[in-house]
Amino acid sequence: MKSDKYMNLCPMGCDAPLEQTDIVLTQGCLLRCTACNHLFSQITEAEYHESMAEFDRAEGTWPSPEDVASLEHSTKKTLRNIRQVTKKDLTRLKLLDVGCSNGAFIFTAGRLGMTCEGVEPAKNAAIAAQQAGLNVFHGFLEEMSFPEAAYDVITLFEVIEHVKNPIVLLTQCNRVLKKGGILVIRTANTRSWTVQAIKGKWHYFDIRRHGGHISFFCRHSMTALAAKTGFDVVRFKTHSVTLCENTHVSAMRYRGMKIISELLNLPAKLTESGQEMEVYLQKS
Numbered sequence: 001m002k003s004d005k006y007m008n009l010c011p012m013g014c015d016a017p018l019e020q021t022d023i024v025l026t027q028g029c030l031l032r033c034t035a036c037n038h039l040f041s042q043i044t045e046a047e048y049h050e051s052m053a054e055f056d057r058a059e060g061t062w063p064s065p066e067d068v069a070s071l072e073h074s075t076k077k078t079l080r081n082i083r084q085v086t087k088k089d090l091t092r093l094k095l096l097d098v099g100c101s102n103g104a105f106i107f108t109a110g111r112l113g114m115t116c117e118g119v120e121p122a123k124n125a126a127i128a129a130q131q132a133g134l135n136v137f138h139g140f141l142e143e144m145s146f147p148e149a150a151y152d153v154i155t156l157f158e159v160i161e162h163v164k165n166p167i168v169l170l171t172q173c174n175r176v177l178k179k180g181g182i183l184v185i186r187t188a189n190t191r192s193w194t195v196q197a198i199k200g201k202w203h204y205f206d207i208r209r210h211g212g213h214i215s216f217f218c219r220h221s222m223t224a225l226a227a228k229t230g231f232d233v234v235r236f237k238t239h240s241v242t243l244c245e246n247t248h249v250s251a252m253r254y255r256g257m258k259i260i261s262e263l264l265n266l267p268a269k270l271t272e273s274g275q276e277m278e279v280y281l282q283k284s
Contacts, residue, residue, distance in 0.1 A: 004044050004045065004046075005042050005043070005044060006041070006043050006044055006045040006047075006048045006164065006214065007040050007041065007042075007043075007164060007214060007215070010033035010035070010036065010038055010040070011038060011040060011163075011164065011165060011166055011167070011215050012033065012035075012036045012038050012166075012167070012221055012224050012225055012228065013167055013228060014033050014035040014036050014038075014224070015035075016033055016034045016035035016036075017034050018031045018032065018033060018034065019031070019032050019034055020032075021039065022199060023039070023195070023199045023200045023205065024199070024200045025041070025200050025205055025206070025207070026207075026208075027041055027042050027043045027044075027047065027207070028042040029042070029200075030042075030200075030205070030216065033221070035224075036220055036221040036224040037190075037191075037218050037220045037221055038215070038216070038217065038218070038220075038221035038224075039190050039215075039216040039218075040214060040215050040216065041207075041213070041214040041215070043207065043214055047207070048212060048214060051207045051208075051211035051212050052162070052211055052212040053211070054211045055101070055122045055125065055211065055212070056122040056123060056124050056125065057122075057124050057125065058102065058124045058125065058127070058128040059102070059128075060101035060102030060103075060104070060120075060122070060125040060128060060129070061101040061102065061104050061125075062101075062102050062103075062104045062128075063104060071104060071105075071108055072108055075105060075108040075109055075112065076112065078155075078184065079109060079112055079114065081184075081235070081278075081280065082153055082182060082184065082280075085182055085234060085235060085280050085282070086152065086153070086180075086182055088152070090112065090113045090114050091113045091114070091115075092152075093114055093115070093152040093153055094114075094115045094116075094117075094150070094151050094152050094153070095109060095114050095115065095116045095117070095151065095152065095153040095154070095155065096116075096117050096118065096119065096146075096150075096151045096153070096154045096155070096176065097109075097116065097117070097118040097119070097154075097155045097157070098118075098119050098141050098154060098155065098156050098159060098169075098173070099119070099120060099121070099156060099157070099158075099159035099162075100118030100119060100120050100129065100136055101120060101122070101125045101129075102120075102125045102126075102128040102129045102132070102136075103118055103120075103128075103129035103132060103134040103136055105155065105157065106118050106134060106135075106136075107132070107134060110134075116134075116135070117135045117136070117137070117151075118134065118135070118136040118137070119136070119137050119139065119140070119141050119144060120136055120137070120138060121138070121139060121140050123138055126138035141169060141172045141173070141176075142168055142169065142172045146176045147176070148175055148176060149176070149177065149178045149179065149181075150176050150178075151176055151177055151178065151181060152177075152178055152181050152182070153177075153181065153182045153183075153184065154173050154176070154177060154181070154182070154183045154184070155183075155184045156169075156173075156183065156184070156185045156186070156187075157184075157185075157186045158186055158187065159185075159187075160185055160187050160215065160217070161187050161188060161212075161213045161214065161215050161216060161217070162212040162213065162214065162215070163215060164214070164215070166215065166225055167225065167228055167229060170183070170225060170226075170228075170229035170231065170281075171229050171230075173229075174229055174230045174231065174283055177283045178283070179283060180282060180283060181282070181283045182234075182280055182281070182282055182283075183231060183280070183281040183282075183283070184278070184279070184280055184281075185222070185277075185278070185279045185281065186276070186277065186278050186279075187216075187217055187277055188204045188216055188217070188275060188276065188277060189217070189218060189219075189238045189272075189273075189274060189275055189276065189277035190216045190217065190218045191218040191219065191220075191272075191273070192238065192241070192268070192273055192274055192275040193241050193243075193264065193268055193273045193274075193275075194240075194241055194242045194243070194274075194275035195275070197242075197243050197244075198242065198243065198244060198245065198248075201244075201245055201248055202242065202245070202275075203242075203245055204275070217277065219233075219236060219272065219277075222236075222277070222279055226281050230283060230284050231281035231282060231283060231284060232281065232282050232284055233279060233280070233281055234280050234281065234282045235278075235279070235280035236272065236277070236278075236279050236280075237269070237272075237274075237277070237278045237279075238268065238269060238272050238273065238274030238275070238276060238277050238278075239265065239268065239269050239274040239275075239276050239278075240261075240265060240268070240274050240275050240276050241261045241264040241265055241268045241273075241274060241275060242261060242275060243257040243260060243261050243264075244257045
């Protein structure tokens with residue numbers, strides 16, 4: 001193991017032995033906590049910060065014109081789930097999107113009736129959001145002086161896999177959420193059929209394609225994190241299956257495996273075996 005690893009202990013704070021997995025990456029194999037099954041990278045600190053530089057750009061995550069409809073569809077779906085969990089009208093809820101990039105989600109959610117704000121550590125993305133008229137703060141959540149119980153909903157979309165210490169992050173989320181408030185997390189699911197099938201070949205683990213991905217969750221480790229930070233898991237969903245990457249197989253084989261993947265999407269969803277995880281946590 002590298003002596004200069006960015007992460008040396010289980011991010012969930014478990015005092016348990018670590019074991020090497022058969023998920024092999026360019027930085028070495030992923031490590032698994034034997035207590036909570038959480039996986040994390042052996043990347044060095046220098047490699048991590050270098051990979052995160054790609055997010056500091058004005059373009060951020062704003063969709064291309066052909067993807068705007070897809071963003072609006074997914075946002076409506078998320079807001080519908082939030083309404084179901086909170087049992088409140090969206091116009092009565094105040095939302096904070098942590099790691100909001102240049103604000104594509106809060107712009108769309110705001111158009112659909114929610115009061116939205118964002119926090120973004122990448123300076124150029126935050127400035128772009130502010131210039132677009134969005135209420136976005138530059139910095140990390142734990143650096144902000146938000147008052148306690150200021151928000152009804154917090155979203156963490158494709159953020160937590162970048163974080164070295166998720167306990168600190170979720171503790172801050174708990175502090176600024178109202179009693180009974182909801183935290184929505186989207187990230188990858190390591191207990192998926194995708195990971196079983198292709199292991200280290202999955203693009204999600206490739207830091208060259210997805211900068212800063214260092215920490216990988218399953219239901220077990222997410223539940224452990226929730227318990228340690230004052231949350232209860234109230235909804236857990238997964239979706240989608242990938243059986244091969246187009247960079248590793250022929251075009252014909254990829255098309256065939258793509259069809260099989262589509263057929264597996266429903267059973268993966270029903271058995272919580274999908275590669276994409278969406279978790280709704282409620283402040284205890």
